[in-house]
Amino acid sequence: MGKTGVVHIFASHNNTIILLTDITGSETIAKCSGGIVVQAQHKEGTPYAAMKVAEVVAGKAREKDITDVHVRVRGQGGIKPKAPGAGAEAAIRSLTRNGLRIRSIENVTPLPHDGCRKKKKHRSKK
Structure with a gap:
């Protein structure tokens, strides 16, 4: 029987970063x-x-005998866009296609409780 890990997916509009940790989140197993x-x-x-x-990341998980994963998806959040980027859904689909069994999917995008003020809107010259 395989072990369980946590896959952290940070998907912005410019990049996608995936980090695989153990179930406690303290030890990094793979990142890309x-x-x-x-x-x-x-x-x-x-x-x-x-x-x-x-x-x-799925290949490195198989090397470490990890078969089950909990997925935590994160967008930029804060005063930036709250929705994860285009790569989040494709990454989750690819994890299942490469033999990892997904136990749960959780959105952990940081949301402000009326923290910072947004930047002023750009006004074009006429």
């Missing part, structure tokens, strides 16, 4: 980002890059 698997910088946040990142 979009910049490692694609050459062009403007493609780091695409679903294709997220899929490749998830394949790398």
Whole structure:
């Protein structure tokens, strides 16, 4: 029987970072980002890059005998966009396709309780 781990997915519009830890979250087992698997910088946040990142992390999980994972998805949050980027869904799909069994999916995007003030809106010159 395999072990259980936690997959932390940070999906912004510019990049996707995936981190695999043990169940307590204290020991990092594997980590990878979009910049490692694609050459062009403007493609780091695409679903294709997220899929490749998830394949790398799933391969390292199999080496460590991890079969079950809890997924924690995070967007930018704060005063930035609350929704996760385009790579989050592709990464989760790729994890299941590569043999990891997903126990739960949780959204852990930080939400402000009326903290910082937003930037002023850009007004074009006429």
